[in-house]
Amino acid sequence: MRTTVLCTSALAALCLLAPASAAAPAAPAAQATVASPASPASPATPAAAARSAPPQPRLGRCGPGELCLWAKPGFTGTRHVHELSGIDIESCVPLPAAAGAQALANRTGRPVTAYQSAECAETGEFETYPGGGTWVPQTPYRVRAFKVWEN
Structure with a gap:
């Protein structure tokens, strides 16, 4: 099952959380859509979600057009x-x-x-x-x- 998450440029970094040791990727200037696997259960707290969520891949380099x-x-x-x-x-x-x-x-x-x-x-x-x-x-x-x- 896939889910689609729509992210504005201001929220793109939050939608694509990388491990704390990795540098945050530059957010695309346009609205971004990221497809990711659905999670069957939600942890009780945001901190628990951050610990249990698999790391998201960093955006690849791709220019406008x-x-x-x-x-x-x-x-x-x-x-x-x-x-x-x-x-x-x-x-x-x-x-x-x-x-x-x-x-x-x-x-x-x-x-x-x-x-x-x-x-x-x-x-x-x-x-x-x-x-x-x-x-x-x-x-x-x-x-x-x-x-x-x-x-």
């Missing part, structure tokens, strides 16, 4: 960057055959659909992410292609 895809979860591994200016709108963009993505950030300002299929076939899994600043530390499947849509 970019779609960034990482090979491994948690914004790690090889990063592929696609700029909005170099993408054909509503066209299927396959990732290199040996590549695939398990984390993504959509900062294009447009909705992006990520596909399990390298041909953008809807017979496999697919999901559309808003373009105002969506950060997905782990996709529910290996992304092999994407489409950018008009607003």
Whole structure:
């Protein structure tokens, strides 16, 4: 089960708490959406929640107008960057055959659909992410292609 948490730039640091020893990431200027696993039970106090919650991954580096895809979860591994200016709108963009993505950030300002299929076939899994600043530390499947849509 996945939950979506909407964070404004002022609250992004709180939504993406890192361990106390890690430096806080810079919050994106736009509204950010972070997908994370749901918690079956809530601890009684905020302090207990902070101790029992797994550490959240730090946001990966992805600039405005970019779609960034990482090979491994948690914004790690090889990063592929696609700029909005170099993408054909509503066209299927396959990732290199040996590549695939398990984390993504959509900062294009447009909705992006990520596909399990390298041909953008809807017979496999697919999901559309808003373009105002969506950060997905782990996709529910290996992304092999994407489409950018008009607003």
